[in-house]
Amino acid sequence: MLGLVKESMDCEFRVGLVPHDVAQLTPHFKVMVEEGAGVMSGYNDEAYAQVGAKIVGTKKAWAQQVVVKCKEPLEGEYALLTEGATLFSYLDLAYNKPLAQMFIEKKITSLCTETLAGPKNNYPVLAPMSVIAGQLAAHFVQHYLLGLEHLPGVFGLGVLLGGLAGQARAKVVVVGGGVVGLEAAKSLSLAGARVVILELDPLKLQEHPYKQLYHLEVLAVHEENIKDALNGAVGLVGAVLITATSTPKVILKRHLALMQKGGVVVDVACDLGGCVETIRQTSHSQPVYSQEGLLHYGVPNMPGVVAKTSSIAYSQASLPYLRHFLQYGLKGFLEANTREVANTLGALSAHQGYLTQEGIARAFGLPFKSAVVVLNGL
Ligand SMILES: NC(=O)c1ccc[n+]([C@@H]2O[C@H](COP(=O)([O-])OP(=O)(O)OC[C@H]3O[C@@H](n4cnc5c(N)ncnc54)[C@H](O)[C@@H]3O)[C@@H](O)[C@H]2O)c1
Incomplete structure (x- = not known):
């Protein structure tokens, strides 16, 4: 159900989840890890397998309903995402029109970790x-x-x-x-x-x-x-x-x-x-x-x-949000208001053929629906 995929940007050696954090998910959810995803951060496939993840090939990892990454996908990877899937990653969407267009065409739900405002409104991820x-x-x-x-x-x-x-x-x-x-x-x-x-x-x-x-x-x-x-x-x-x-x-x-x-x-x-x-x-x-x-x-x-340092930091900061999403679904995620997970509405950047961040939709001339309207319709 969750695919942790390997990064392919130039010298992008981070991985979206480290084994220690995968261990918190595997008792409840199926986690598929793309072969070699963590190697450049210092975690081999064995380390993921030991905490209950299944090691799979590229296509299988990307074909999951929830895809977890660290950096936005490159154009060559767009075809690997399944229509209607959820992508959980840093996205830098405001500077990437092709990515925004792909989200609309493939009806991707994108949860953009850098715009999560968090409980203290300070972008914790x-x-x-x-x-x-x-x-x-x-x-x-x-x-x-x-x-x-x-x-x-x-x-x-x-x-x-x-x-x-x-x-x-x-x-x-x-x-x-x-x-x-x-x-x-x-x-x-x-x-x-x-x-x-x-x-x-x-x-x-x-x-x-x-x-x-x-x-x-x-x-x-x-x-x-x-x-x-x-x-x-x-x-x-x-x-x-x-x-x-x-x-x-x-x-x-x-x-x-x-x-x-x-x-x-x-x-x-x-x-x-x-x-x-x-x-x-x-x-x-x-x-x-x-x-x-x-x-x-x-x-x-x-x-x-500095992938070892960065991957541990990213995985630790984003895990509570990812876990909340997996546990409660999109509605529960967007409504979250706990000590650990709150102000999640800003993370939704696309859903079901619409962009949900108004400034980006306007700048790109692409269809827009507010995150609140999406939430009310769930
Ligand atoms: N290149 C990378 O690898 C990398 C990594 C991390 C962050 N970033 C980027 O770095 C940038 C800064 O991130 P951050 O976490 O420090 O953000 P931040 O929100 O903590 O700080 C941004 C600051 O810019 C100020 N600001 C806004 N408009 C301004 C203007 N016209 N003139 C002067 N100051 C202005 C804000 O008041 C704020 O204090 C972002 O674009 C982020 O995406 C890039």
């Missing part, structure tokens, strides 16, 4: 990946500032963030002070950078412990502050999110021109289109390109390369 991506963003800023040849004929600036006595600290700007932004800011500050956060709602960070602890400057995001912040910066991290929409472009070419040439742009928000005008999606295999004299990094599945 997205948050662990954002923590990881924020830390990795700081790592990649530092890596691409090394004076190595990162692309043919393109060398990093050769800057160490902390500098030395007698030298100013290097400046890095973070746009969006949510989970990714704060985590990146913390790591960059610990590495010695002067960190400026540009945030839509700077007051919400006023009391945040990171602000004092890591000496973060927080500015409201508007033209003058963007220009002041980027002037002379060696790094920029994009970390803007407006849930269930594609990311607005906040940093434009004219702003990038103020950064030091040879600097680095890591737009973590590239999974939903990115907040930097010049960003496009790249891959772990070919992570950077050079534009406007800056190295640009736009990998949409950054946590995929």
Whole structure:
């Protein structure tokens, strides 16, 4: 009944459920695991079989009524999903029209784990990946500032963030002070950078412990502050999110021109289109390109390369929701209001030939029915 399938995006080594969590499902539900699904996260087929899962081939795993993944399916995998099936995964749907169209054509019910608001309204399944991506963003800023040849004929600036006595600290700007932004800011500050956060709602960070602890400057995001912040910066991290929409472009070419040439742009928000005008999606295999004299990094599945850490975190965060869905069905899932599982309505992104997130349906010109109407009809 439940198929746990293998990821196939470039260097996507995560798995949607680790054996420890599968063990909580198998006493009650049939779990089919695609051969090799967990290997790159450190879990072989034997580990899944030992907790009661059945190891099956690709087609059989995808043919189940509930398909569990970590990252959205690629176009080549659409045909593997059965009409009317439920997909439980991160989806980044707002930036993926072909996926939205497939959901409508195949009447897929999609439960999008990154838009689950959870009991505290704080996106509990997205948050662990954002923590990881924020830390990795700081790592990649530092890596691409090394004076190595990162692309043919393109060398990093050769800057160490902390500098030395007698030298100013290097400046890095973070746009969006949510989970990714704060985590990146913390790591960059610990590495010695002067960190400026540009945030839509700077007051919400006023009391945040990171602000004092890591000496973060927080500015409201508007033209003058963007220009002041980027002037002379060696790094920029994009970390803007407006849930269930594609990311607005906040940093434009004219702003990038103020950064030091040879600097680095890591737009973590590239999974939903990115907040930097010049960003496009790249891959772990070919992570950077050079534009406007800056190295640009736009990998949409950054946590995929720390799969052991990420898979455990994803599986643990999403398990209560998955279990609730399997136990109580779609109606019970959407109505959930327990200490562990609540505010699930936002996770429904498609059902029975309609998209259920209005902004996405409008942007793509595809049929829309609200999640509340779907729920009332169940
Ligand atoms: N590339 C990856 O592998 C990866 C991994 C995890 C998360 N992400 C993405 O990173 C992005 C950020 O995620 P998050 O969990 O930190 O979200 P979040 O909701 O915690 O933070 C987003 C922040 O952006 C701010 N914001 C919104 N509009 C803004 C604007 N115009 N200017 C400045 N700030 C603005 C919000 O106020 C909020 O503080 C999302 O797009 C998410 O999907 C990508």
